[in-house]
Amino acid sequence: MLQFPMWKNVAIVLVCLAGLVVAFPNLFYDRVERSNDARASLAAGAAETPELAAEAAGWPEFLPSGLVNLGLDLRGGAHVLVEVQTADVYAERLEGLWPDLRDRLRDLRDQVGTVRRLESAPDELRIRIGEPSGMAAAEEAVRAASQPVISLTGASGRDFEARAEGDVLVITLSEAEKVAIDRRTLDQSLEIIRRRVDETGTREPTIQRQGEDRILVQVPGIGSAEELLAIIGKTARLSFHPVVNRTTDAAATPGLDEVVYPSMDEDGVYYVLERRAVVTGEQLVDSQPTFDQNGLPAVSFRFNPAGGAAFGRYTADNIGKPFAIVLDGEVISAPVIQSHIPGGSGIITGSFTPEDSTRLAILLRAGALPAEIRVLEQRTIGPELGQDSIEAGRRAAVIALAAVGIYMILSYGWFGVVACVALLTNIVLIFALMTAIGATLTMPGIAGLVLTIGMAVDANVLIFERIREELKTARGPARAIQLGFEKAFGSILDANVTTLIVAVILFMLGSGPVKGFAVTLGLGILCSVFTAIYVTQMIIAGWFDWRRPKAITV
């Protein structure tokens, strides 16, 4: 009656053993981690050095080697949440439409007259035509240029829309195209950020999209969020432009198809440049930090064949004229072309520090972000704090465990000992589950674990209190124990389901560390129900069968 059937006992023991096996590498965290890292880099093709081999051998291969992930707040590192300004790309997309539309309209010159582009808000393109009577033909010609957009929802449309306002043709992007741009921009940004972070060689970075237009980057081990932002925050759009004029007048009015950019190093100096770039960073295939002939830090670059050809042609035709190297709307430098530069490679000089040139080379190599990003949240956790937190958490857990254990044993005697075994099993199982599902342990997560130590005994308390009550009325201790377990079950279930509801909601709505808390709380509830009910009952039933006591005290 009290005893579970054999298969159930075996299952319970197996679950506990499996938990122990999966969880125990966490006791040797450093050793296992170093061994895992060494193995991973060997597998990735790193040269086998004696140190690497020794580290890899630090943990026997036949033993399980899974570990609980430590959250950023325990490991130290940087956390940055950025928003990709996808609207920038809309303007660019419209800008890109103009040459084609202009050509199409000019082909219809006898119907629409002169074609002129008007100044407008960045989210539309306004074109005035000379002959309002030709508007219908103009609209038709423009619409013919639009492309279908294939979207996931299937609700496909054209990529842009045209409407007439008097003699002005207004072009706007369609919603479907905007959605497609958003998705593409975010995907590209994710990819570029990943490449840049990987270039820095930090281990286990997390780069995730969040919501519609956000990217979360977490890099353990990096010194500060500012350092991380220096790498991922820059758009890094490089282009080479012919210089029209050099001026100190910030309000210089550029001519048509010209732009004014400030100099990066010289205060108050501006360059008027042709809007159209000769070559852009997109045509770069490589970039490395280097030094110029004077031994100053510089960045070398190499173009792909098309870019190299364009660059070669331009330098050949414009010897003696300056051209500007522009990065994110600032002129790095504007050297005078000394000679024809064939082969498509060269160096960029400016007033760089060695760190600057290394960073710029990384940025150019990884490519430009398709749009600017804005920082929403940046957090740095120093490595000291992380280590302290782990120590503090461990201490709190041990003290809580000891105190609760002593209290339970004082209150319930032998039954209290059983509850302690259940509690320890519970903690092992929580760690095993976290290791198995790859959950992340955070500081609030540790707090949740310690809290679980306090709350998990509740199920046992409910059972034991019930057994005490039943002892007064029931016939014999066996019956009392059985009734105790049976009757406490409903309360345990209700109490834990309601708490589980809270944990699930916390998990869904919480972010970062709070999510970590929800994970340990939720797993703690699940495991505590298992250990308090099954493990406890199995041990007590086994003990009862063995000792057959005439009377028990709880």
Next chain:
Amino acid sequence: MRHLRLVPDVTSIDFMRYTRFWLIVSLVGVIGSIGLLATRGLNLGVDFRGGTLIMAATPEEQPLSVWRDVLGDVGVGEVGVTEISDDTGQGRHMVLIRLGTADMEEGAAPAVDATRAALSQAFPEVQILQVDSVGGKVSGELVRAGFLAVLLSFLGIMVYIWLRFEWQFAIGAVLSLIHDAIVTVGVFSLLQLEFNLTIVAAVLTVVGYSINDTVVVFDRMRENLRKYKKMPLKEVMNLALNETLSRTIMTSLTTLIALFAIYWFSGPVVHGFAFAVIFGVLTGTYSSIYVAGATVLWLGVKRDWSKPDASAGTQFGGAKA
């Protein structure tokens, strides 16, 4: 060997005697908290307010005025410095530096870099332990998510209790949860402790603990209602409370033991969290009796439990009495 018993085996405390008095106490607590929130408000952390918070430590104690002087010259706007205790046993002197609600338009990086540089120049051995910068856009969303989390959990619990018990119990349970959440937040307003994301998690933990406690009492009430069909409701409740008293005390104590371990030994990061939950465990235990129990007493319940309620998953009691 005699076991430790904090509560005698049989008690007959008349818990439901002064319900009116306790109702007033609860109301004062809730209304007082709302009043505090309206007048004093909360000391919102960077999570909810936006801005930058820097946790720094020096080996020797530096007067706060020195910190302020050093930071006043950085030119990052108004700077607040407060001391915090370091209970991780490292013997460091820690401060929290709050840079004004930095406009994140250009990112907080320049201000943080400037502060870092100024600090390491003034105190060569300074450790920057933690830096948090949150922009206004995100902080607004975090506030909404926090609210939503609390509301959703109330709703989820109410539905569950309603299914498992009766609607009167669901109302009682949710009223007690609202009481606990408001009073806990009220204490943060009263003491002007920093209110951040972790505290929202703490409030939800309190909600989880409180409902746990309430459900155990309700469960016993339901059982007794089936067992003693003629006993007045008030006595049924008193009996249930007395029968579960030992367990209530036991579980609150083990939970409090764990919480004090966190409070004293876990360092400043989860200090506020532990404080909130310690307070909440006390109110949660109180509200299970005097808010949840009293509400059910006041609303009354159906007494005919002879037909097993199909929605109540487990049935026991009755027949075995």
